[in-house]
Amino acid sequence: MTPAVTGTESTLPRIILTSFVLLSFLRSGNAAGITSTFIRSEYPSVDIPLNNKVFAVPKGYNAPQQLHITQGDYDGKAVIISWVTANEPGDSKVQYGTSAKKYEFSAKGVVTNYTFYQYKSGYIHHCLVEGLEYDTKYYYKIGNGDSSREFWFTTPPKIDPNSHYTFGIIGDLGQTFNSLSTLEHYMKSSGQAVLFVGDLSYADRYQYNEVGLRWDTWARFIEQSTAYQPWMWSAGNHEIDYMPYMGEVTPFKNYLHRYATPHLASNSSNPLWYAIRRASAHIIVLSSYSPFVKYTPQWRWLAEELKRVDREKTPWLIVLMHVPLYNSNDVHYMEGESMRAVFERWFIQYKVDVVFAGHVHAYERSYRISNIRYNVTSGYQYPIPDKSAPVYITVGDGGNQEGLAGRFRNPQPDYSAFREASYGHSTLELINRTHALYHWNRNDDGKKTAMDAFILDNQYWSANHRRRKLKKHNVRKTMDEIAMY
């Protein structure tokens, strides 16, 4: 096991070394997997008290709060800006422009609210801001007078195979002090947008008493990041909120009122599954808790969306879901098997680069493996190395109140490359069309530790013989670029 390294600057030589070691593991697919022996010192896995400053309500009557933005179209030239006003609906207008304090444009949104058992939500606003320029910093203002608030965000570079872009990947975040540590560590990274793999607030742990409140506190807690960069949402089991004993039988009611997605832009009929293209990536978001078997809307949509992927324009094909298809933890073991049986074949056929999931409160990374030979009667029950397969990464380690999933199954399956039960987040830096730099960053005791890092080969541009020359050139270039950091 690579020893822990502390601090971003001093990690560089180690990362490069680790990258090469893990790179060779990733390619050969048959090195022994690692179960980390790291034991983290447990913080209590309880939610931060309601009166903590991380949940503070902004000053001013009816001041906009819980600001969060997400991509608003297929190609990254729009954002959906969402917020809540507590006292009255107020204005759904966003003023924006390319210089601070000068707002030459405005857009009008919509407002909604809902009840959940005895909880009554605030007024939830969603405003689509479209027609933006690529690679541009925009300033925006919400609200009026003393209660108004100002923020900014930067649009991504244009869709281009060599657009350089860094995503953060966070899952199962919750609102404990571990969650805060994960968020703070992520915000110190170079991440430009977050791919969130489900289980947001864990507000559903509060039933009858304080029901619903933790949706509001969570959104105020993450505003420090979500007001300034887009988070792409996917839903987990803690978003289902199916509570018939409380008279609440509409699944995803809280989540869908609060977190918009640009599903219509990718021809999806449901905000729970959709796709976006951003910089050099095509990102597909699936719903583990919506029907996905053959002929269902999600199945039909994915079949069509995969045909729309153009690796010449967006070399990186990334899939997000909540429940991992490969998981060797005792917790949630085999829960992804039904979706694996339906979708794995397509992931191989379309050469998906990486599948990110959450759900299991630990970190795990697979080799490139598949189990599509198995068909109940074939007798091939074990996954095998498969160069066309994605890498499966579970990042359900945001730090929520349920604590860690500390029991991995023994022995470690051959397909499992690295696993550790502690908290953290990942970053995926798309360097060019052939290579990306991946990190999993453990956070523990207030320090940031890069623990699992490697160079990810692009599945499309690395697999084709015609492109070998370009690949060789880009490996050298990639290493030069990494050395410059």
Ligand SMILES: [Fe+2]
């Ligand atoms: Fe979950």
